[in-house]
Amino acid sequence: MRQSATLIPTLREVPADAEVKSHQLLVRSGFIRQNASGVYSFLPLGKKVLQKVEEIVRQEMERAGSVELLMPALQQAELWKESGRWYSYGPELMRMNDRHSREFALGATHEEVITSLLRDEVKSYKRLPLNLYQIQTKFRDEKRPRFGLLRGREFVMKDAYSFHASQESLDEVYDKMYEAYSRIFERCGLNFRAVIADSGAMGGKDTHEFMVLSEIGEDTIAYSDTSSYAANIEMAPVVTQYKKSNEAPVELEKVNTPDARTIEEVASFLNVEASSCIKSLLFKVDDRFVLVLARGDHEINDIKVKNYFEATVVELATPEEAKEVMAAQIGSLGPIQVSEKIEVVADHAVKAVVNGVCGANEDGVHYQGVNPERDFTATYEDFRFIQEGDASPDGQGIIKFAKGIEVGHVFKLGTRYSEAMGATYLDENGRSQPMIMGCYGIGVSRTLAAIAEQFNDEKGFVWPQAVAPYHVHVITVNVKNDEQRKLGETLYNQLLDRRVEVLLDDRQERVGVKFADSDLIGIPVRVTVGKRASEGIVEVKMRQTGESFEVHVDEVESKIM
Numbered sequence: 322m323r324q325s326a327t328l329i330p331t332l333r334e335v336p337a338d339a340e341v342k343s344h345q346l347l348v349r350s351g352f353i354r355q356n357a358s359g360v361y362s363f364l365p366l367g368k369k370v371l372q373k374v375e376e377i378v379r380q381e382m383e384r385a386g387s388v389e390l391l392m393p394a395l396q397q398a399e400l401w402k403e404s405g406r407w408y409s410y411g412p413e414l415m416r417m418n419d420r421h422s423r424e425f426a427l428g429a430t431h432e433e434v435i436t437s438l439l440r441d442e443v444k445s446y447k448r449l450p451l452n453l454y455q456i457q458t459k460f461r462d463e464k465r466p467r468f469g470l471l472r473g474r475e476f477v478m479k480d481a482y483s484f485h486a487s488q489e490s491l492d493e494v495y496d497k498m499y500e501a502y503s504r505i506f507e508r509c510g511l512n513f514r515a516v517i518a519d520s521g522a523m524g525g526k527d528t529h530e531f532m533v534l535s536e537i538g539e540d541t542i543a544y545s546d547t548s549s550y551a552a553n554i555e556m557a558p559v560v561t562q563y564k565k566s567n568e569a570p571v572e573l574e575k576v577n578t579p580d581a582r583t584i585e586e587v588a589s590f591l592n593v594e595a596s597s598c599i600k601s602l603l604f605k606v607d608d609r610f611v612l613v614l615a616r617g618d619h620e621i622n623d624i625k626v627k628n629y630f631e632a633t634v635v636e637l638a639t640p641e642e643a644k645e646v647m648a649a650q651i652g653s654l655g656p657i658q659v660s661e662k663i664e665v666v667a668d669h670a671v672k673a674v675v676n677g678v679c680g681a682n683e684d685g686v687h688y689q690g691v692n693p694e695r696d697f698t699a700t701y702e703d704f705r706f707i708q709e710g711d712a713s714p715d716g717q718g719i720i721k722f723a724k725g726i727e728v729g730h731v732f733k734l735g736t737r738y739s740e741a742m743g744a745t746y747l748d749e750n751g752r753s754q755p756m757i758m759g760c761y762g763i764g765v766s767r768t769l770a771a772i773a774e775q776f777n778d779e780k781g782f783v784w785p786q787a788v789a790p791y792h793v794h795v796i797t798v799n800v801k802n803d804e805q806r807k808l809g810e811t812l813y814n815q816l817l818d819r820r821v822e823v824l825l826d827d828r829q830e831r832v833g834v835k836f837a838d839s840d841l842i843g844i845p846v847r848v849t850v851g852k853r854a855s856e857g858i859v860e861v862k863m864r865q866t867g868e869s870f871e872v873h874v875d876e877v878e879s880k881i882m
């Protein structure tokens with residue numbers, strides 16, 4: 322690429338609205354430009370790096386057996402109503418109407434679209450498992466878009482979805498995807514950790530986030546140097562007292578459920594419909610309503626919690642409205658109760674409160690007919706979140722905190738979507754079963770920004786080879802000098818012939834400007850064609866180490882690659 326023919330609008334000043342290094346440098350070095358809050362154009366260099374990250378993702382998806390497809394960004398509201406998320410997703414979902422007043426959303430994620438696709442196309446266990454992915458623009462109307470590409474309202478995501486006929490098959494693919502994610506972020510040169518995450522509103526069990534360690538991260542992770550334990554602290558409530566839930570009210574009947582791992586299994590022990598195992602509660606928290614759905618067994622920091630409760634925040638004006646939403650979301654799953662008793666401030670605090678309060682606190686035991694509000698009165702004080710200096714739950718180390726940027730997220734969804742949307746297949750015995758699902762996301766543009774955040778110095782970017790926009794930056798000091806211009810062209814063409822990715826600075830600019838831009842852009846190798854052009858001698862300089870040496874133009878490639 323010739324710099325005279327491309328668009329790299331570098332800036333000397335730090336943009337006023339850019340708080341973090343990656344945002345400042347991506348703008349200053351002419352990689353991106355903002356259009357609206359959280360909405361960016363990728364200029365030619367930004368697009369190059371984005372493609373590099375995408376290519377790494379594609380290669381590792383292929384290795385993991387995931388197959389690329391492309392789904393629409395424009396999604397019918399009907400699908401989101403089927404899953405219930407039209408009501409629960411909240412204002413982050415960009416909603417719109419077409420000219421016939423039909424409702425649509427711009428894809429924030431694609432569980433609904435892919436589940437409806439598989440529902441129509443896959444009928445037999447013989448076609449499972451399937452693992453499909455796409456790389457696509459996503460839309461989320463974030464409350465606080467910020468830090469440039471790190472939290473956009475329009476951003477590039479790789480999202481994969483897997484479909485299975487058995488839990489073992491899901492476990493296997495989940496492990497493969499987890500490995501693929503580790504390889505991807507390693508190849509990007511990132512300092513990251515995979516942490517246990519919160520299954521939140523998605524409704525699932527196992528889930529891990531991939532966190533890049535960074536002071537500007539918006540998440541906090543608890544980890545230890547001597548233990549393999551690492552968790553998002555949202556997911557690390559420590560139950561300090563079990564006292565209230567230990568005092569089981571006498572009217573409750575304990576039922577042994579020794580081998581039950583899932584809600585369906587618990588249900589079969591209790592001899593009830595799975596759905597009736599699920600209770601729902603509505604708490605008022607400040608002026609918001611928190612919907613809490615009881616789920617099956619759950620492990621928190623290796624503490625087995627029976628009847629795990631899951632909280633979803635629904636921001637609605639009146640309890641009546643909230644009830645309606647809940648009814649639509651959970652269908653006939655259970656009685657709805659409204660409680661104003663628990664007054665806590667944060668959503669995760671509610672989760673901590675409800676985690677475990679209905680547990681019988683014995684392995685393989687459940688209470689039948691539990692009514693959490695009536696039967697248990699545990700309060701926020703019974704729970705606290707893990708703290709620095711605590712022993713790690715596996716006892717192998719001491720907990721430290723670090724800030725992290727969530728670049729990836731893998732998730733065992735189970736049958737949350739397939740059940741709600743009727744995505745079933747016929748098993749070996751001809752019985753209809755809901756497909757078991759997993760989903761796996763990577764913020765591709767956020768990963769780019771996380772790399773940018775990590776690889777820079779006072780002069781600009783220092784891109785690692787794997788994602789650098791170009792490998793070599795050839796700078797012709799004075800293009801009006803015939804010898805220099807010709808040698809620059811020769812070298813440029815030689816490198817192109819050898820398939821080296823090269824940017825040629827053939828602009829009529831002062832050399833100081835060219836060097837400053839080159840440092841800012843941060844291509845790993847710079848080759849300067851200047852004073853000794855007549856002898857065929859050029860200067861090679863490494864961006865990362867500053868090391869430099871002179872070499873004959875014909876030897877450049879062998880010296881640098």
Ligand code: ATP
Pocket residue numbers: 430461463470471472473474476477478727728729730762763764765766767
């Ligand atoms: P966050 O907690 O940062 O809001 P999320 O948990 O809502 O992210 P997921 O639904 O797990 O995000 O989406 C998968 C991936 O998409 C995330 O791991 C992250 O890398 C990326 N991502 C999510 N939201 C954004 C955003 N607003 N801008 C850029 N990337 C994003």
Ligand code: MG
Pocket residue numbers: none
């Ligand atoms: Mg989010």
Ligand code: MG
Pocket residue numbers: 727
């Ligand atoms: Mg998150």
Ligand code: MG
Pocket residue numbers: 530727730
């Ligand atoms: Mg996430």
